[in-house]
Amino acid sequence: MTVETHKETLGFQTEIKQLLNLMIHSLYSNKEIFLRELISNASDAADKLRFEALSDDGLYEGDSNLKIWISFDKEARTITIRDNGIGMSREEVISNIGTIAKSGTQEFFKALTGDQAKDTQLIGQFGVGFYSSFIVADKVTLLTRRAGLASSHGVKWESSGEGDYTIETTEYPQHGTEVTLHLKTEEDEFLSDYRLQGIIRKYSDHITLPIIMPKITTDDKDKNNTTIEEEVVNSAKALWTRAKHEITEEEYTEFYKHVAHDFDAPLTYIHNKVEGSNEYTTLFFIPARAPFDLWDRNNRRGVKLYVRRVFIMDDNEKLLPPYLRFIRGIIDSNDLPLNISREILQHNKQIEAIRSGSVKKILSALENMAKNEPEKYATVWKEFGKVLKEGLVDDYSNKQRIAKLLRFSTTNDDNPVQAISLEDYVGRMKEGQEKIYYITAENFSAAKNSPHLEIFRKKGVEVLLLSDQIDEWLGTHLNEFEGKSLQSVTKGQLDLGHLENEEEKQATAKASDQFKPIVERIKNTLGEKVKEVRVTHRLTTSPACLVADEHAMDASLERLLKSAGQPIMGNKPIMEINPEHLIIKALKEETDEKRFNDWVFILFDQALLSEGGQLDDPGAFVKRLNEMFISMGNLSPRIITLS
Numbered sequence: 306m307t308v309e310t311h312k313e314t315l316g317f318q319t320e321i322k323q324l325l326n327l328m329i330h331s332l333y334s335n336k337e338i339f340l341r342e343l344i345s346n347a348s349d350a351a352d353k354l355r356f357e358a359l360s361d362d363g364l365y366e367g368d369s370n371l372k373i374w375i376s377f378d379k380e381a382r383t384i385t386i387r388d389n390g391i392g393m394s395r396e397e398v399i400s401n402i403g404t405i406a407k408s409g410t411q412e413f414f415k416a417l418t419g420d421q422a423k424d425t426q427l428i429g430q431f432g433v434g435f436y437s438s439f440i441v442a443d444k445v446t447l448l449t450r451r452a453g454l455a456s457s458h459g460v461k462w463e464s465s466g467e468g469d470y471t472i473e474t475t476e477y478p479q480h481g482t483e484v485t486l487h488l489k490t491e492e493d494e495f496l497s498d499y500r501l502q503g504i505i506r507k508y509s510d511h512i513t514l515p516i517i518m519p520k521i522t523t524d525d526k527d528k529n530n531t532t533i534e535e536e537v538v539n540s541a542k543a544l545w546t547r548a549k550h551e552i553t554e555e556e557y558t559e560f561y562k563h564v565a566h567d568f569d570a571p572l573t574y575i576h577n578k579v580e581g582s583n584e585y586t587t588l589f590f591i592p593a594r595a596p597f598d599l600w601d602r603n604n605r606r607g608v609k610l611y612v613r614r615v616f617i618m619d620d621n622e623k624l625l626p627p628y629l630r631f632i633r634g635i636i637d638s639n640d641l642p643l644n645i646s647r648e649i650l651q652h653n654k655q656i657e658a659i660r661s662g663s664v665k666k667i668l669s670a671l672e673n674m675a676k677n678e679p680e681k682y683a684t685v686w687k688e689f690g691k692v693l694k695e696g697l698v699d700d701y702s703n704k705q706r707i708a709k710l711l712r713f714s715t716t717n718d719d720n721p722v723q724a725i726s727l728e729d730y731v732g733r734m735k736e737g738q739e740k741i742y743y744i745t746a747e748n749f750s751a752a753k754n755s756p757h758l759e760i761f762r763k764k765g766v767e768v769l770l771l772s773d774q775i776d777e778w779l780g781t782h783l784n785e786f787e788g789k790s791l792q793s794v795t796k797g798q799l800d801l802g803h804l805e806n807e808e809e810k811q812a813t814a815k816a817s818d819q820f821k822p823i824v825e826r827i828k829n830t831l832g833e834k835v836k837e838v839r840v841t842h843r844l845t846t847s848p849a850c851l852v853a854d855e856h857a858m859d860a861s862l863e864r865l866l867k868s869a870g871q872p873i874m875g876n877k878p879i880m881e882i883n884p885e886h887l888i889i890k891a892l893k894e895e896t897d898e899k900r901f902n903d904w905v906f907i908l909f910d911q912a913l914l915s916e917g918g919q920l921d922d923p924g925a926f927v928k929r930l931n932e933m934f935i936s937m938g939n940l941s942p943r944i945i946t947l948s
């Protein structure tokens with residue numbers, strides 16, 4: 306391999322400049338976290354080396370005692386953080402340090418508002434890692450060499466964080482990385498054993514590698530005789546192996562920040578040891594906020610797998626199902642072989658048992674929280690509810706447990722905040738009510754104002770108002786809850802069962818008879834646009850609505866699939882008319898064929914609009930409506946003449 310030694314000056318990716326600026330200003334009040342971030346990176350680098358060395362122990366280059374060293378030089382005003390982990394090649398330095406390759410980057414930059422207070426929150430959520438060095442340093446020098454490469458493949462990277470950096474190949478004897486911060490003039494407080502040790506103990510005690518600082522002792526008799534020893538500053542024990550009662554909340558929080566790359570404390574943690582034939586420990590965290598890449602179902606970096614404290618991998622979908630991708634933490638198995646590969650993981654019985662045990666633990670924790678700490682659970686639902694709902698589709702065996710965790714908006718309070726459980730709903734079902742009614746629409750307002758709800762509102766029957774995209778699948782995947790079937794109010798013949806009394810049933814039957822001729826006329830007018838026209842009793846104030854056939858797809862699901870580019874055989878809707886409505890009564894008497902046709906098309910288009918549909922020919926609708934206004938004589942003759 307030819308070694309590229311020349312020194313080049315490269316520009317940061319534009320986003321990095323923006324990120325650096327924002328970060329330096331917004332994280333200044335918490336500037337000591339730069340050390341936590343660099344230690345965290347060093348620890349990850351050691352994990353990576355240990356894993357790669359499982360298949361090639363030559364990578365240790367005879368030094369498998371992985372450590373992190375921290376030192377400072379008062380005169381040069383520098384702090385150095387060094388590790389003997391995996392290190393980086395020149396290409397890796399350019400792609401890891403000069404660009405942000407994280408998923409969710411685009412979402413993050415879109416979310417920035419320009420308002421410093423708000424953006425500070427966001428930057429914490431995004432994670433700043435290495436760049437946090439620039440909060441306290443006006444120049445950062447990074448020396449590194451990837452394990453396995455010759456010492457001539459060392460890389461020196463340097464930047465003052467102002468838009469560009471230099472990179473050159475250099476001799477670097479040991480594998481690993483060394484980051485030197487040249488402190489800004491006002492940051493001398495960090496040039497102190499006491500201060501640095503305090504930060505390490507506060508934020509990085511849980512790091513499993515020894516974090517070492519030099520301890521200088523001076524001979525009492527001879528002040529010039531000094532000895533330097535290595536002192537381990539942290540407890541260097543895997544946090545999850547310690548007994549729960551010995552671990553403080555702060556320790557859990559700091560560990561979370563390290564594994565999750567989050568700046569904020571988690572909402573809660575779930576720590577368990579499983580003993581028996583398949584021994585393992587899990588430590589899971591529920592974050593307080595959704596990360597920017599939550600919607601990326603392929604991003605599975607939430608949970609890390611360890612085998613007897615050795616990091617194995619952090620991106621395997623086998624560890625937790627996609628609907629729990631918001632969970633962060635670790636799984637440490639005592640029984641899996643250390644050289645386990647991704648391929649073996651796919652078909653490993655122990656992993657399957659760990660996965661299903663972990664899912665159960667997480668669901669139990671969520672159930673307990675929902676019961677005992679409903680406010681906390683409301684946050685979980687707000688942040689991760691949409692993802693959790695995917696579980697109904699993904700996880701058949703836990704469907705009923707997941708169903709209990711769902712929260713909805715309903716017509717009970719017409720509140721867009723989803724807070725009502727299916728148990729709440731069932732608990733207050735009306736006497737005679739046999740089904741759980743729901744409506745799906747593109748957004749909350751469209752659901753709330755749908756004409757399909759009129760009869761339910763009149764009778765005081767609660768309806769779930771569903772407007773998240775995933776809700777379209779709810780009806781297909783959750784057929785029943787506690788023996789009550791779920792029924793879309795926009796599908797099929799409305800059967801209110803015992804909610805309707807004999808009198809009402811007779812009135813509907815009578816109206817159907819009386820309106821038979823007009824129903825026929827409307828059907829003839831609309832032709833292929835509808836499957837059927839019928840008299841309804843679900844409307845009280847609207848003249849007409851569209852419903853889907855019992856076995857057809859909901860109209861809103863059909864629209865969703867179409868917008869996702871899926872070829873859909875258009876299902877024709879059924880138009881239902883309200884015999885009590887003035888327009889329908891007038892229509893019954895209408896003899897002018899043109900006016901009748903215009904009314905029918907207007908009613909059809911209105912019904913389509915009110916359920917969030919799109920008109921095939923909006924211009925024709927507007928024209929008909931205007932003609933109708935004019936002919937109704939509501940406008941003064943002068944205006945009519947002008948038009």
Ligand SMILES: Nc1ncnc2c1ncn2[C@@H]1O[C@H](COP(=O)(O)OP(=O)(O)OP(=O)(O)O)[C@@H](O)[C@H]1O
Nearest residue numbers: 346347350392393401402432433434435436482566
């Ligand atoms: N000490 C190190 N040894 C080896 N690689 C490192 C080291 N420090 C950083 N890197 C590499 O640089 C990348 C970027 O680091 P950075 O701290 O900016 O982000 P991160 O750790 O991936 O995530 P976050 O920003 O959430 O902390 C890392 O993912 C890693 O590949």
